[in-house]
Amino acid sequence: MKEQLRLDNVTVLRGKTRILSGITTTIAAGQILGLVGPNGAGKSTLLNAIAGLVPHGGTITWKGKGVDLRDIGFMPQQYQVRAELSVLEVVLLGLHHRLGWQIGADSLNAAAGILHAFGIADLAGHRMQTLSGGQQQLVLLAQRLLREPELLLLDEATSALDIRHQMHVLRQLRAYVARTGALVLIAIHDLNLAARHSDAVLLLDAGKIAGQGAFDTAITPQRLRSVYGIEAEFLASSSGPPLIVPLSSCA
Incomplete structure (x- = not known):
């Protein structure tokens, strides 16, 4: 059986504000999982909770044990x-x-x-x-x-890169997963990059899971409307997943 990351009813509070609410999922190793969602959805908080850097309710296990920050790779959003x-x-x-x-x-x-x-x-x-x-x-x-960590958590790790370097980094991550069988979780804003370079995505909305699985099943026009508040067109691509073209704001 493949190694797995398990999250069971993971909840994070900041004061009286609930940042994550009842996150429950199982993610197999040997893949890149794109963590997507609008600003404030809880992506960074979830990665920090998995790394053990913020207090949380529920349980998080990797390979059947608690996550030890010393044994994984973690790159926060802001780091110099x-x-x-x-x-x-x-x-x-x-x-x-x-x-x-x-x-x-x-x-x-x-x-x-x-x-x-x-x-x-x-x-x-x-x-x-x-x-x-x-x-x-x-x-x-x-x-x-x-x-060479078996679990790699990246919080918007390509945000400062131009498109060529973003694509190069994501290809390097793909080669790394193929060679090591690691699990890579990457928070990413560009849905088209997530579609092309992730094996699956986890869509967060207001601290809850709004969709999970293959990109074309987790990300739909209806979910873009309800989660992101936009109307978008999905264009067929001869080289893989569809291209998302934002058309207008629903507001």
């Missing part, structure tokens, strides 16, 4: 490296759990390889503070993948 570190040093921190006083050739080669895979090998000696937001995002993604 403030220390005076080079790109290579930041990526190598992904292996901090096994680095000793000296850094071996294997670790250096692995770090160099993943920088090359992300197309940023030329930045290895640059200081993080000199990079653009998108470049920093690529470095931090490379750091997470270098550790």
Whole structure:
């Protein structure tokens, strides 16, 4: 049986405000799950709850046990490296759990390889503070993948990237899942990117699950109307899932 992430009646309160309400689902490993929904739907809160970073009701288990942040990969929405570190040093921190006083050739080669895979090998000696937001995002993604976690939680991890780099990163995640059998949960706003690069999606609305499964069954014109408040047209595509074209606001 495949490894699974199980959420049973997960609820998060912020003061008296209910951010997540009774989230119950099972997600198998070996896939990319796109976490979608409008602003304020609870996507970031859900990822933080899975990572154990916010108090929650209900239970969350990975591979039959509680989630240990030390054993997974988590990239929050807002994260910056403030220390005076080079790109290579930041990526190598992904292996901090096994680095000793000296850094071996294997670790250096692995770090160099993943920088090359992300197309940023030329930045290895640059200081993080000199990079653009998108470049920093690529470095931090490379750091997470270098550790090869079986569960990877990404909160809008492509938000600062242009479309070419977004597509490249999502292809890298696809290759990573194919190679390792990991589970990747990625909160993403672009529904067309989610349609093309996710195996399934989980649609949140006001802290509840509004749809889940294959994109074309979870995301429908009716759900875009009720959840996002928009009218949209679904155009057939010869290369895969339909293209969503927003037409107007329902308000």
